[in-house]
Amino acid sequence: MAKRAGSADLPLHGGHVPAWLGERMTRLGTAISEAIVLEYGRDELLRRLAHPFWFQSFGAVMGMDWHSSGITTSVLGSLKRGLAPLAGELGIHVCGGRGKQSRRTPDELNAVGERVGLDGGALGHASRLVAKVDSAAVQDGFDLYLHGFIVTDDGRWVVIQQGMNDARGQARRYHWLSENVTSFVEDPHAAIDGREQGTIVNLTDRRADASRRGQLALLADLGPDGVVRELARLDPPAPRQPTAQPLLPHLVMPDHHDLRAEDVVARRLHGNLAAAAAQGPEDFAALLMVPGVGARTVRALAMVAEVVHGAPCRFSDPARFSLAHGGKDGHPFPVPIKVYDKTIGVMKSAIVKAKLGREEELAALRRLDQQARRLERHVTGPSVEALLAEERAASHSYGGRTVFGDAPPPDEDAARSSG
Known part of the structure; x- marks a missing residue:
């Protein structure tokens, strides 16, 4: 009753999320989740979380390192903190x-079940x-160290877990x-895809059914020691051509920290910028009456609106969403605290207001996203390099x-550079 929904390969990074960002990620991640539930229902939130490209974009728009393995831990931690009071x-x-929290999952699920x-x-x-x-059943070189289980009151759920390969400096996330799904052990994933890691042993493939039954019979007949002796007598099998399988969404993030033009779909970025510059649909101007909500905040809101309303195909370039609130390591630019806080406020x-039956502001955000998609068909805009230079020059004024x-x-920044 479950299926693998996709996977992602990410550079393996250490470090931690500072408190000033973690607290904001919790508030913004919770707000985005609430907006999706209000607009589309909680099952749709589960589907979004199960999509590796959307998940990465979700973390990027919250100011986490746009390409790293840390997005998984930080996003799940933010949702756990933020959604608990709203359960x-x-x-x-x-x-x-x-780590230890992953091993407590069954106990936590028991507690949820009782409630x-x-x-x-x-x-x-x-x-x-x-x-x-x-x-165990899928041996692809990654050792699991994170397991998140998100369940709704009606028993539907999504699992997000992540493994690491220290030798390659990579992490792999599984959704x-x-x-x-009819079986956990026969084709629960429609496919397994990723960077070349050598031979992958996948005993969950339906074509491995005879192998699974044969292994059990062999173990029963010979015992563990007998199996080892038989294996030692075997010659290496001749290589076989793999049979094509349908592909699941599989995200591969680059190793470089800096955001580059090739990481972003330019027409989508220009659509976001044009919609924000035009202040979105006509009624979106009402939001600008909120003190401090200016053009830069509306630009961030255009990307947040896309995370809430965008179709799956919109998230093939997760790096673009880091242009809303930057990244904690300074890539693509420092986190603009003043902009971030206004985004959360809006x-x-x-x-x-939507919970009170006044849906004007949520509707305005929806129309902002719709206008961005219309405009991207014909607008142009600044290059990624020019946009990043502009953002870094203004970073201090945004509370970067x-x-x-x-x-x-x-x-002062220029003096340091010349020095």
Whole structure:
């Protein structure tokens, strides 16, 4: 009753999320999640979380390092903190996490089951099976270290887990969704795809059914020691051509930290910029009456609106969404704290009013996204390099901040460069 929904390969990064960013990620991630549930329902939020490209874009728009493995941990942690107080209202529960937290997942699911009337034991069993498939049945060189399980009150769920390959400096994220599967051990993933890692052993493939049954029979007849002796007598098998399989969404993020023009679909970026410059649809101007909400904030909101409303094909360039709020390591530019806080304020205001039956602001965000898609067909705009230079020059005025400190004033920055 679950299927692999996609996967992602990411550069393996260490470090931590500073408190000033983690707290904002929690508020913005929660607001975006609430907006999706209000607009499309909680099942749609699960589908989004199960899509590797959308998930990466979600983390990038929140100011996390746009290409790194850290997005997985930080996004799940933000949602766990932010959605917990809303669990009774939204009916969404985030369990698990990294390391020790991942091992507590079955206990957390039992607690959720007791509160809302689900079979927590069955959910815990599903959690263990999914982890076992991606760690044992599929041997692709990545050791699992993170397991997140998000479940709704009606028992639907998504699992996001991540493994690491220290030798290659890479992480691989696996997404599962509890829809349209008949077996955990026969083709739960429509495909497995990724960078060349050598031979992958996939005992969940339906073509491996005879192999699974044969292994059990061999173990019963010979015992473990006998199996080892038989293996030692075998010659290496002749290589076989793999049979084509349907492909799931598989995201591969580059190793470079700096954001480059080739990482972004220019026409989509120009559509975002043009919609923001035109202040979106005519009624979007009302948002500009909120103190401090200016053109730069509207530009960030255009990208947030796309995360809420965009179709799956819109997220093939997750790097573009880092142009909303930068990145904690300074790539593509320092996090503009003043802009970020205004974005959160607008989103929270729109959600609160929508819950009271006043949906004008949420509707304006929806139309902003629609206008960006219309404009991208024919508008042009600045290059990625020019946009980044402009953003970095204004970073100090936006309250720019990274893990290394506050962005310096332009004259001080220029003096450092010349020095």
